[in-house]
Amino acid sequence: MKILMLSPIFPYPPEDGDRIRIFNIIKEFERAGHDIHLVTFMRDGEEGKIGRVKKHVRSVDTVRISRRDIMLNALMGLFSPLPLNVAAYKSRKMDAAVLGAVKKYSPDAVFAYRLRMAQYAQGLDLPRVIDYVDSLALFMKRSAVYERDPLFLIYYMLDAPRVLKYERETAGRFSNVFINAEDDRDYLGCANILAAANGARPSGKRSRKKNAGVFTAGFLGNFAYRPNFEAAAFLIKNVWKKVVDNDKNIRLIIAGKGSERLGSRNIPGIVFKDFVPDVAAELSGWDISVIPVRYGAGRQNKLMDCWACKVPVVATPFAASGVYGRDGVSLLTASTPDEFAEKIMKLKDSPGLGKKLAAGGAATLNKHFSWAATGRIIRSAVIEAVKNNRKR
Numbered sequence: 001m002k003i004l005m006l007s008p009i010f011p012y013p014p015e016d017g018d019r020i021r022i023f024n025i026i027k028e029f030e031r032a033g034h035d036i037h038l039v040t041f042m043r044d045g046e047e048g049k050i051g052r053v054k055k056h057v058r059s060v061d062t063v064r065i066s067r068r069d070i071m072l073n074a075l076m077g078l079f080s081p082l083p084l085n086v087a088a089y090k091s092r093k094m095d096a097a098v099l100g101a102v103k104k105y106s107p108d109a110v111f112a113y114r115l116r117m118a119q120y121a122q123g124l125d126l127p128r129v130i131d132y133v134d135s136l137a138l139f140m141k142r143s144a145v146y147e148r149d150p151l152f153l154i155y156y157m158l159d160a161p162r163v164l165k166y167e168r169e170t171a172g173r174f175s176n177v178f179i180n181a182e183d184d185r186d187y188l189g190c191a192n193i194l195a196a197a198n199g200a201r202p203s204g205k206r207s208r209k210k211n212a213g214v215f216t217a218g219f220l221g222n223f224a225y226r227p228n229f230e231a232a233a234f235l236i237k238n239v240w241k242k243v244v245d246n247d248k249n250i251r252l253i254i255a256g257k258g259s260e261r262l263g264s265r266n267i268p269g270i271v272f273k274d275f276v277p278d279v280a281a282e283l284s285g286w287d288i289s290v291i292p293v294r295y296g297a298g299r300q301n302k303l304m305d306c307w308a309c310k311v312p313v314v315a316t317p318f319a320a321s322g323v324y325g326r327d328g329v330s331l332l333t334a335s336t337p338d339e340f341a342e343k344i345m346k347l348k349d350s351p352g353l354g355k356k357l358a359a360g361g362a363a364t365l366n367k368h369f370s371w372a373a374t375g376r377i378i379r380s381a382v383i384e385a386v387k388n389n390r391k392r
Contacts, residue, residue: 002058003029003382004107004126006098006117007040008089010062012049015275016222016257017301021133021180021198022113023056028375030056037105039097041065041089061101063094082119083163084155085136089116102126108386111378112174115167122173127385130174131196131378134297135184137164142295146230164188175385178378180298181322196378199371200304201279215250215348217243218286220276220302223258227296232262235292235340236270242341244269250348252290255282283309288347288354291315292340299323303331304369307361312354314343324368330360 007022014023029036035058042062050060070088077087098120101107112121112130121128140160147153171177171190178196179185185193219235221228232254240252248269254262255273262272276282283289289306291313299322306313307323313331320326320333327333332347334340347354 001109001383001386002035002037002105002107003109003111004098004101004105005036005038005040005057005111005113006120007038007113008116009114010040010042010046010049010053011038012052017198017298018114018133020201020301021131024199024371025113025131025375025378026053026056028371029379032375032379034379037061037101037107039063039094039101041091041094043067059101059105061097063091063097065089065091081162083115083136083166084159085163086116086119086166090119094120098124109382111382115170118170118173122170127382127389128174129176129178129378129382129385130170131178132167132184132193133178133180135167135179135187136297137167138184138187139297142297143226146295147226152226175388176381178381183322184297194377194381196374197369198299198301198304199369199374200301200308200365202308213249215247216253216286217250217288217290217344218253218255218283219290219292220279220282220305221256221293223256223261225296227293228256229258229261230295231291231293232259234294234337235290236262236267238337239290239292239340239344240267240270242337243344246341246345247348250344253282253286279305280309283311286311288344289313290340290344291319292334293319304365307358307365310358310362312347312357313361314340314347324364326360326364329357330364331357 009018011019011022014020026036037059038057039061042064053060073090074084074088077084080087109127110121110124112118115132118130137160140156144156167188168190177193179193180198182195185195219232223229223232252270255276257275259272259274283306289311291303293300294316300319303313303315303319303323314334315331316335317333320331325331332343334343
């Protein structure tokens with residue numbers, strides 16, 4: 001089967017949630033013997049990565065887009081009925097590239113990745129599916145509770161109704177919609193939405209290199225993503241002093257792209273690392289992971305990565321619920337600064353508890369999350385859409 005895949009991001013390298021998901025979906029189609037013809041937006045500097053993607057697809061057609069293009073399109077979108085996230089990716093060149101790919105490759109179906117690519121798929125006379133990944137409307141609703149920047153609050157107030165309307169109406173123009181988490185599916189309430197969860201990154205076999213006499217807690221994330229930034233600021237400002245006041249032989253690692261945005265690097269007991277090229281190697285050097293994320297959408301991939309590396313986790317109930325985490329079985333939950341400090345020290349003083357939670361987390365991961373299972377859900381829906389189209 002030939003599938004035309006439309007993406008707003010170039011899917012390599014798989015270093016963030018968006019690229020991890022689309023890259024693994026591409027590989028699952030490849031493993032099942034289907035041909036992917038990828039049409040994707042591409043930023044400057046990504047040209048050298050085309051060869052890595054071509055190993056897994058039949059063809060790659062690219063359309064350049066810059067941050068300036070996105071911002072100008074979004075400004076023009078203020079005067080259109082489209083959500084700004086969709087208007088920002090409006091492109092005549094992409095229109096032409098998609099139509100050219102349909103003519104050239106004669107695909108059996110179209111797979112659109114992310115809501116912003118619906119505009120290029122919904123007019124095609126082909127079976128269509130779309131992966132929303134998350135509900136942007138639900139994300140905006142939750143973000144408004146914690147957001148302090150007035151510009152973002154205005155954006156959520158003005159655009160959230162358009163986003164929700166567009167997400168629900170767009171779902172009706174596709175055979176199926178895929179979404180990462182059940183909460184997002186239920187919020188939209190459309191009958192053709194299927195939950196297709198992320199898997200974890202493979203952990204491989206890693207040696208657990210520890211600093212003798214130092215207990216290491218860590219938080220890994222992309223800090224350009226506002227829920228991660230808010231979580232790290234909460235951890236640094238409200239939790240960490242309570243921890244180091246109890247024990248000086250403990251350190252916190254804040255690791256990930258954008259960590260420099262969190263302010264001064266001269267905070268006692270905290271080590272800042274920017275981009276981490278090998279996530280499993282980094283996580284495997286920690287004694288525990290702390291995930292104080294309080295809002296967002298979808299599931300917390302970072303929590304699943306910790307489970308894959310058998311690292312015990314302390315997380316908010318919000319982060320835990322999306323991955324079926326159970327307090328005292330697969331992780332410890334905490335909401336307040338005092339609770340976080342208490343649970344961190346509890347794991348420091350109880351290595352046996354940490355091993356128990358790590359084992360429980362690994363068992364939960366193996367039971368519920370794998371890219372192979374996600375691939376089966378998506379492939380089955382695409383095949384069914386093609387069959388139904390042929391019957392007409």
